[in-house]
Amino acid sequence: MPTSDRLVAVAAHGLAGSRTELPPGPLSEPEWFDLVQGCVAADLVGFLAAAAAAGDLVLTPGQADELAVLVAEHAGLSLLVERRAVTASSVLTAAGIDHRVVDGPARRLAYGDAALRPARRAHVLVPPARLAEARALQGPAPAGSGPRTERLVLLASLPGLAEGPAGGGAASETGGAAPLLVRLGPPAHLELAGCRVPVLSLEQQLVAAALEVAGSPVVPLARQRDVAQLALSAGLDAAAARRLAEALGLTGALAEAIALAWGTFDLADKTELSVWAQRVAGRRPHQAAERPAPAPVARKGFAQRVLRRSPAPAGVPVATTMFTSGPGMAVRAPWSTRRR
Amino acid sequence: MTSGPGRAPGRWARDGDALVATTGDGAVALAGDARAATTLSPLERAVWDALAVPAPATALAELGEPPAVRRAIERLLSLGLVREVP
Numbered sequence: 322m323p324t325s326d327r328l329v330a331v332a333a334h335g336l337a338g339s340r341t342e343l344p345p346g347p348l349s350e351p352e353w354f355d356l357v358q359g360c361v362a363a364d365l366v367g368f369l370a371a372a373a374a375a376g377d378l379v380l381t382p383g384q385a386d387e388l389a390v391l392v393a394e395h396a397g398l399s400l401l402v403e404r405r406a407v408t409a410s411s412v413l414t415a416a417g418i419d420h421r422v423v424d425g426p427a428r429r430l431a432y433g434d435a436a437l438r439p440a441r442r443a444h445v446l447v448p449p450a451r452l453a454e455a456r457a458l459q460g461p462a463p464a465g466s467g468p469r470t471e472r473l474v475l476l477a478s479l480p481g482l483a484e485g486p487a488g489g490g491a492a493s494e495t496g497g498a499a500p501l502l503v504r505l506g507p508p509a510h511l512e513l514a515g516c517r518v519p520v521l522s523l524e525q526q527l528v529a530a531a532l533e534v535a536g537s538p539v540v541p542l543a544r545q546r547d548v549a550q551l552a553l554s555a556g557l558d559a560a561a562a563r564r565l566a567e568a569l570g571l572t573g574a575l576a577e578a579i580a581l582a583w584g585t586f587d588l589a590d591k592t593e594l595s596v597w598a599q600r601v602a603g604r605r606p607h608q609a610a611e612r613p614a615p616a617p618v619a620r621k622g623f624a625q626r627v628l629r630r631s632p633a634p635a636g637v638p639v640a641t642t643m644f645t646s647g648p649g650m651a652v653r654a655p656w657s658t659r660r661r
Numbered sequence: 662m663t664s665g666p667g668r669a670p671g672r673w674a675r676d677g678d679a680l681v682a683t684t685g686d687g688a689v690a691l692a693g694d695a696r697a698a699t700t701l702s703p704l705e706r707a708v709w710d711a712l713a714v715p716a717p718a719t720a721l722a723e724l725g726e727p728p729a730v731r732r733a734i735e736r737l738l739s740l741g742l743v744r745e746v747p
Contacts (some may be wrong), residue, residue: 374685393689396682397698399690403680435682436689514693515677 329585329618331365332542335437336549338590343378352492353384357391359494364543367437368394392436398460399439402426403513405472406443410518412458413447420455420519421508423479423529425521429511431550438543438550442472448502450475479529479535482569504568527551530582532571533576545569552594552655559594561630576601671745673734674715678715681709692741699740705733715746719740 322344333339348356360369370392372378373385380388403426410550413420421427425443447455456474478501508519521529530547534540551557566575579598582588588595677694681701688706691698701709707724721730737743 370685389685389687392684393687393698393700394688396684397691397700400680400682400689400698404691407680435680436684439682514680 324352324359327352327356328359328363328365328542329361331368331372331378332363332546333549333586334375334377336546336586336588337553338588340587340589343372343651345379347379347381347384353380357387361391361612363541364439364441365546366391367439368546371437395439396436398437398441399425402440402472403435407472407514407516409445409459409475409517411516413445414453416454416458418447418451418458419456420523421502421505422511422518423476423519425524426511426513426518427526428547429513430509430520430523430556431526431547431554436634438547442474444474444476444480446476446479446502452477466542470649479532481532482571504563504565523551523554524565525555527557527562528566528569528575531566531575534578534581535571535574540595542585545578545582545585548578549586549588552579552582552592553590557594559592559597562594563597572601607629672715672717672745673712673738673743675712676742676744677708680743681706682744690742694741701737702733704729705737708733708737712743719733 323640326341326522327344330341333341334343344352347353355370360366368389369378370388373380373388375389376557378459383552396416404424406422410420416536423444426435427443428438428440445455452475457639459473459475482501505521505525508525509522511518511520520526527548530544534544534548539546563572568570576598579595580602583595583599676693680691683706684700686703686706688701688709689698690701690709702747704725708721708730711721711724718727718730721734724730725733729747734743738745
């Protein structure tokens with residue numbers, strides 16, 4: 322199995338209905354090295370650990386030890402990012418600056434725990450008119466830090482969102498909430514470290530993640546996983562997500578991102594959102610593959626494999642699963658980080 | 662630990678400023694004033710989980726041998742992850 326297939330299977334671990342498969346036995350040291358390096362580069366360490374913890378990926382004792390160290394390192398960094406986001410949110414709240422945490426700790430809404438999807442940095446959305454003030458409130462950047470090492474990034478618009486009515490927009494005369502924050506709608510809230518932190522809701526996160534997918538020439542697997550995870554969250558209001566995307570002029574981006582994630586992770590589940598996305602994006606599930614793949618429509622043991630997948634962590638909503646085996650559904654889409 | 666022989670056992674509670682992420686059997690924790698995260702053992706994580714509601718050490722007996730539980734509480738206390746409450 323190529324490393325790229327293993328990475329896709331790791332990224333898909335825990336997704337209800339994914340037909341990707343992890344390797345059955347312990348990997349050789351070169352294979353393990355490649356997989357670990359790939360997971361580190363692609364922000365998939367949390368999923369790799371989850372697969373190992375669930376017994377879906379058999380490791381040698383040495384590999385398990387190595388992974389434990391790696392996971393602790395990534396989870397620790399993620400907690401530092403969370404701490405930074407909580408502190409920043411507290412300061413912004415005290416200053417009366419409306420804001421939303423876009424990602425990082427906000428992903429807890431979909432994943433439930435910081436270790437599964439550790440964050441290297443968090444983005445916080447603030448009104449354009451108060452961006453400078455918000456930055457000043459955060460204090461000077463630590464010595465030696467640069468854009469790549471900043472744990473918190475303040476934004477006046479979502480990454481990839483064009484300037485204009487749907488973008489950050491002009492600030493109101495009163496310096497109040499910018500149009501984008503108003504258009505996004507009310508935030509969700511997370512209780513973190515004793516603070517009530519406003520974060521993008523599941524629907525808002527889905528649209529934001531889709532926007533990043535649409536705007537990226539090379540789509541990271543972790544970002545695609547975010548799209549799938551958010552789209553499959555039981556707490557997601559699919560109609561609200563579609564309405565939000567439409568209001569922001571991002572219907573195509575949302576549909577493309579969901580269709581891409583469904584194809585990449587070979588998701589058998591059909592949801593209202595995935596059916597809509599595949600229709601709008603103009604591709605049917607698992608038929609985006611250019612190569613002919615004479616795979617059987619229903620593979621032996623498929624249902625058992627899906628059903629024995631590890632349960633989601635406590636508190637993580639899981640969408641109702643509906644299995645389908647329509648024509649072409651079992652055709653594996655080739656993994657590619659390039660947008661199709 | 663400030664509780665000791667001859668004193669009424671206090672209850673232990675999570676420090677509200679701490680952040681914790683679970684990792685397999687254990688966890689990684691970041692205390693409110695810490696600059697680096699710390700790895701917790703499975704027992705320490707179990708104690709942390711159990712202290713979602715403040716409880717005396719005696720109420721944690723099912724998690725392990727009393728000396729081990731006491732050591733786990735002591736470590737969590739030294740890390741600033743739990744505190745004693747009346």
